[in-house]
Each structure stands twice: as C-alpha cells, then as structure tokens.
Amino acid sequence: MFSNPNLVREGSRLYARSLVPGFKVHGERLLEKNGAEWREWNPNQSKLGAAVMRGLKTGIPVGASVLYLGAANGTTPSFVSDLVGADGAVFCVEISARAMRDLIRVCEKRGNMLPILGDARKSETYAAELPSHVDFVFEDVADPAQARILIENARFLRKGGVAMIAVKARCVSSVKEPETVYKTVEAELSRTFEIVEKMRLEPYEQDHEFLVLRKR
Ligand SMILES: C[S@@+](CC[C@H](N)C(=O)[O-])C[C@H]1O[C@@H](n2cnc3c(N)ncnc32)[C@H](O)[C@@H]1O
Numbered sequence: 696m697f698s699n700p701n702l703v704r705e706g707s708r709l710y711a712r713s714l715v716p717g718f719k720v721h722g723e724r725l726l727e728k729n730g731a732e733w734r735e736w737n738p739n740q741s742k743l744g745a746a747v748m749r750g751l752k753t754g755i756p757v758g759a760s761v762l763y764l765g766a767a768n769g770t771t772p773s774f775v776s777d778l779v780g781a782d783g784a785v786f787c788v789e790i791s792a793r794a795m796r797d798l799i800r801v802c803e804k805r806g807n808m809l810p811i812l813g814d815a816r817k818s819e820t821y822a823a824e825l826p827s828h829v830d831f832v833f834e835d836v837a838d839p840a841q842a843r844i845l846i847e848n849a850r851f852l853r854k855g856g857v858a859m860i861a862v863k864a865r866c867v868s869s870v871k872e873p874e875t876v877y878k879t880v881e882a883e884l885s886r887t888f889e890i891v892e893k894m895r896l897e898p899y900e901q902d903h904e905f906l907v908l909r910k911r
Contacts, residue, residue: 696747696748696750696751696752697747697751697752697753697754697755698754699754699755699756699757699778700712700757701757701777701778701780702747702777702778703733704747704748707748708735709735709736709737709738709744709747709748710726710733710734710735710736711733711734711736711774711777711778712731712732712733712777713725713731713732713733713734713777714776714777714780714781714805714807715804715805716731716732717732718804719734720734720768720769720770720773720801721740721768721770723735723736723737734774734777736774738899739899740770741770741771741774742771742835742861742896742899742900742903742905743771743774743775743833743835743859743861744771744774744899745896745899745900745903745905746859746861746894746896746905748899749894749895749896749899749905750894751892751894751905751907752892753857753859753891753892753907755775755778755779755831756778756779757778757779757780757782757783758779758780758782758783759778759779759783759830759831760779760783760784760785760786760826760829760830760831761775761779761783761784761785761786761829761830761831761832761833762786762788762825762829762831762832762833762848762851762852763775763785763786763787763788763833763835764788764815764832764833764834764835764836764844764845764848765788765789765815765834765835765836765837766787766788766789766794766798766810767789767791767794767798767835768794768797768798768801769787769797769798769800769801769802769808771835772785772787772798772801772808773801773805773808775833776805776807776808779807780807781806781807782807783807784807784808784809784826784829785807785808785809786809786811786824786825786829787802787808787809787810787811788811788813788815788821789810789811789812789813790812790813790814790815792812795810795812798810809824811824815834815836815838815844815847815848816838816840816843816844816847818847818848818850818851822851825851828851828852828853828856829851829852829853829856830852830853830856830857831852831856831857831858831859832845832848832849832851832852832856832857832858832859833858833859833860834848834858834859834860834861835860835861837863837866838866839866839867839868841860841862841863841866841867841880842860842862842880842883842884843883845858845860845884845908846883846884846886846887849887849888849910852910853910854910854911855909855910856909856910857891857907857908857909857910858888858907858908858909858910859905859906859907859908860884860905860906860908861896861900861903861904861905862876862877862880862903862904862905862906863902863903864876864877864902864903864904865902867879867880873902873904877893877904880904880906881893881906884906884908887908887910887911888908888909888910888911889908889909889911890906890907890908891907891908891909892905892906892907893905893906893907
C-alpha cells in the first residue's frame, strides 16, 4: 500500500483522516486517535478503497489535484478529498441530477471538492470549470466506452500525470470473457498511457480490473 499521512490500514480495516471532523458522508464509522478523527473506508463500497486493500502502490499525495469522473453521491470522492487534504482539489463530474443533490451536500462541507453536473463523454462542456491541468484523473463510470472516456479526459492531465480506472468487464461486454475485455481495453488505453499497475478487485468487486496509467 502507498504511504500518505492521511491514510492508515489496521488489519482488514482502512481509515482516512477526516478533513471535516464530525461529518459523515454515508454513515461510516468514526474513530478518534491521537487527537484526530478517522473515517472508516469500506473497500466493498469503493473501487479505489478495494485497490488500496489489494496493495495499490501508486499513491494520491497530499496537495494533488484530481479530476473524478462518476462521482455519484460523493462517497469515494470524499475519501480522495481526505487524502489530498485542504491544499488539494477534487473536481467531481457526475451526470445524474439525483446523485448531484447528495454530492453538493458533501462538497458544501468540504472546501477542496467542487461538484460539476456534466457528462464525462463531453469533456468540452466542463473544461471551463477546471484548471488547465490536473495531477490525476480517476474514472468510475459504468459505460461500455469507459476507455474512450478516459482518453478524452486525458486532455486535462499534465504530462506524466496519473490516471486510474476501474474497468467493469460486464458493462463493456456481457458476452465476452472478462480477460478478453481487459486485453481490449488495455490495448486501447496503451496508445495514450503507459500501464504502470494492474490488479483484479476480487474479493471486493467481481469482474473488475483496476488500472493505473501514466500519460505519455
Ligand atoms: C459506480 S457509480 C460511482 C461511485 C463512486 N465513484 C463512488 O465510489 O463513490 C457510477 C456513477 O457514474 C455516473 N455516470 C454514468 N455515466 C456518466 C457520464 N457519462 N458522465 C458522468 N457520470 C456518469 C453514474 O450516474 C453513477 O453515479
């Protein structure tokens, strides 16, 4: 597991130091330790949390800027917000107006999170709300064109910046074997990125491959 002062693992449990003590995002357990409040990060409800538990080596450091595609109600984005801390930023793109209502509630409490109601397939529609470049792009969008969406949003990633994606085999193809899907997705992404880490997310998620990529 990568090292970040705002993240600890104790056995099978993962905790992030809360940027907003006392505020829960999804009913998570809170823990007081050494004068700080830590939020339990459930890897069964977060693909990034699952990747951390599976030994993710590439860290999201304090102060990083992150473009998060498929932010939903803000659960995993809130943990990314804890990791990057007050000097970092998490730009949260979400297509669903229903999810956006919850996401806004989270962003109002967390000064480093910005909600963007938008379609990740149309990056030009939210380009004006982003800085010229970010350090990370994270994608968790259920769309058969997942790879194409990440490549399109790589325009916001600085050269050498890192992209992370949870490939959902059953969403890309319901008939092909997951291994076949992963190979096709990896080949598509390889034109824009170098693959630096890859892992399966079992037992936390079935038929998901987590890829860490560096922009060429
Ligand atoms: C699996 S959920 C994300 C969960 C979230 N990443 C977490 O761990 O807390 C996928 C989200 O992607 C959103 N989504 C689907 N297509 C999208 C698109 N084209 N642009 C932006 N968001 C999209 C869905 O509305 C849904 O909220």
